Amino acid sequence: MKEKRSLSIYNSLSGKKEPFVPLHEGHVGLYVCGPTLYSEPHMGNMRTFINFDFIYRCLRHLGYQVKYVRNITDAGHITNSAGQEIDSIGSAARLEQVQSLEIVYKYNVKFQELQRLYNLLPPTIEPTATAHIQEQIEAIELILEKGFAYVENGSVYFDVQAYSKSFHYGTLSGRKIDELAQETRALNAQDEKRFFADFALWKKANPEDMQVWRSPWGNGNPGWHIECTAMSTKYLGKQFDIHGGGMDLKFPHHEDEIAQNCGAFGCNPARYWMHANMLNVNGQKMSKSFGNFFLPKELVEGTSPLFKKAYSAPAVRFFMLQAHYRSTLDITDEALSASEKGFERLLEGLSLVGGLSPGTQSTIDIYPVIAAAEAAICDDFNAPLLIASLFDAVKHVHAIQDGKATLNAEDLAALTQFFTTMVQGVLGIETPAKEENHRLAGVMDVVLHLRQNAREQKDWTTSDLIRDGLAKAGIQVKDSKDGTSWH
């Protein structure tokens, strides 16, 4: 009996929130630009994937059947927009003195580990670029047939000038070609391109290239943008509902993807473009080139010099979702530890709600809270607002726990269902499994029993000695009405 709600999504194409209308009722085609496997994904990369994982979960929660395609780039991007040729994976391979495939395999394993660590649902399909060379070649052929590309010395370039006669180049980024011409930084001697804004669809192989594929134009490598066009078309069609990715991909990558798709099929690949904002460190984008990045692993292990302690993956995920996906988020030790406390409070609420007993009648109305949460999801996937409503629910849970309020069986079931669905299903936060150390637990039972005896005899010296001693050992004792616990 899920209420039909109208979802609205901020569309980067229009710069506005728009009501979401899927191409096929009840179904959503979602394509997200995934990682390039030339290094271990850093925390900034993970923020984008966490955000889109949340969006994916929201769409499913709203009852949509979602086909979620997230590509894996395992072919080095060959670009020459600045007259330079960069094969990221090949470079990494040379640096590590191994073959390209080893690089790709190594970092793919790491990425899969991170997906599990941060509780990312597996996409419906995770296609790789190297497994779709044929599709990329076919897409390039189609663009050539339509007259929006040209072959030059074994390479194929997208012809932006020809394209501009039929389509508007710059719909997504708002860039204008003549402005671009002036803005483009000093270039090296122009190469085979006819026009500065042209970009490579296929690049002729260099002698030192490790990965090379055959094509109608000779041996070479696919261009940076064409894999997304080829794979999104294959798995989602010429046009689908939502295309997502990091903000930094908006230009030129997504702009060129649009040009390719329009050039090949006459339509924008996606009706809604969504861009996740950057993770900042000290107010600046986390980036390989700034050197201010850290790895997800370092955060979980507490080995990054930026942070005083370790933060669990669910806590980090929660921290990320406390900011809206379209806002930049500055990650600092202070912000993270503040968020962690709230995170624990939420988990406490989650564990309490299951143990509550129903009353004969309800003295509080929980449905406004549930409605607020659903509305937050529908308002451009507003995770922070959703979390705020969950904290309202936590207050209700405590009130019931303290006997200050009651819920009848039906309402209590609704609250419990709501809480677990939102925290685990939608936010994707799994309670971290408590590490059970039976021997320590046995020792603690004895120690706390001794302390309890001392307390009953008002032997405060002994009881405080035990308490302070445990504190030094990193164990905190918590006294409450129901007894003493520790962690």
Place this chain on the structure above:
RNA sequence: GGUCUCGUGGCCGAGCGGCUAGGCACCGGUCUGCAAAACCGUAUACUCCGGUUCGAAUCCGGACGAGACCUCCA
């Protein structure tokens, strides 16, 4: 230089024309042998200057400041 985004209380971070965001910290309270923990509660805000409006953090213009993109980037 061009294009765009953003400036919210001690910190993080929502809201985007009128109605308490939320979390953390602070302060007060309950509990406690004292603490801690836990729970409850109060307070503090919208960079500046103009304009529109009965009414603006919220819309428009300007100033200042920050960031992103224009080059590989999630």
